[in-house]
């Protein structure tokens with residue numbers, strides 16, 4: 001079968017489109033034939049050796065695959081060949097077929113499309129966990145979303161609206177701002193004059209919750225707009241710089257800086273994660289959330305797509321379709 005292979009940590013161009021042996025389902029593992037594969041920012045960090053985890057080389061990158069179960073190992077308990085599932089893992093999804101543990105697979109309800117299922121995992125899953133368990137976002141509160149046209153950002157806009165917040169979305173281009181508007185944001189702004197614009201929108205009261213996958217200068221400005229009892233959600237550092245916080249700011253405004261790590265959450269709190277997935281699929285079926293799948297590419301184009309994503313060139317979600 002065909003797969004994308006990371007032979008050494010380094011530039012994304014070093015990824016190869018390779019022939020690998022057909023995978024086998026052993027133990028309680030299952031083999032999935034891919035229909036859609038999600039491309040995520042952390043995939044780009046991982047293959048460059050810039051992520052928290054460093055899998056043994058060579059490895060197949062990719063953390064989301066939706067498709068049909070082709071075979072199951074002798075110890076598999078719940079899953080059967082022919083079932084539609086979406087699977088998440090640290091690696092292994094950029095391939096025509098993937099091997100996943102049963103526990104990494106979620107059966108797909110009727111009506112949940114394969115590409116959307118991928119988007120509902122890391123992108124929507126992170127934002128949902130961030131706003132619900134970490135941010136405790138309440139109806140009527142003000143939510144600011146940075147990087148609002150990205151995979152996690154666009155999801156945060158939609159989920160923020162589903163949870164009853166007033167959403168201020170920040171994005172860098174007209175096209176991205178239009179995507180955030182379509183996703184339901186109440187106010188859509190750019191990064192220019194961010195301090196002044198935020199002062200106008202948030203006033204003296206300040207902001208209740210900030211969802212920040214960008215970091216860098218954006219963090220430095222936004223953290224000064226926090227309101228009393230606010231929650232600043234540290235999601236990622238797409239701008240490249242991990243910012244520093246003068247902690248007196250947290251003292252004066254009595255706000256909290258809250259870390260978000262979706263991958264760790266799924267492993268440490270599987271029951272809460274399962275509840276989140278149920279709620280998210282429910283919102284999807286009710287039309288409250290709808291991922292923006294902005295492009296579909298063949299598997300062989302994974303390196304080019306990943307580069308485009310890391311270089312700020314994507315709105316919403318891109319999927320690979322083998």
Ligand SMILES: NC(=O)c1ccc[n+]([C@@H]2O[C@H](COP(=O)([O-])OP(=O)(O)OC[C@H]3O[C@@H](n4cnc5c(N)ncnc54)[C@H](OP(=O)(O)O)[C@@H]3O)[C@@H](O)[C@H]2O)c1
Nearest residue numbers: 041147150151152171172213235236237238239260261262
């Ligand atoms: N904590 C977690 O559990 C978790 C889970 C998933 C992802 N993440 C992290 O969150 C961050 C964003 O992930 P994502 O999936 O939303 O990625 P994405 O789809 O690429 O979106 C990131 C957004 O960041 C903005 N950005 C600002 N400066 C940028 C720069 N120099 N380069 C690239 N983008 C820049 C871009 O929007 P503008 O052009 O509008 O500024 C872009 O839309 C990444 O650091 C990722 O590793 C964390």
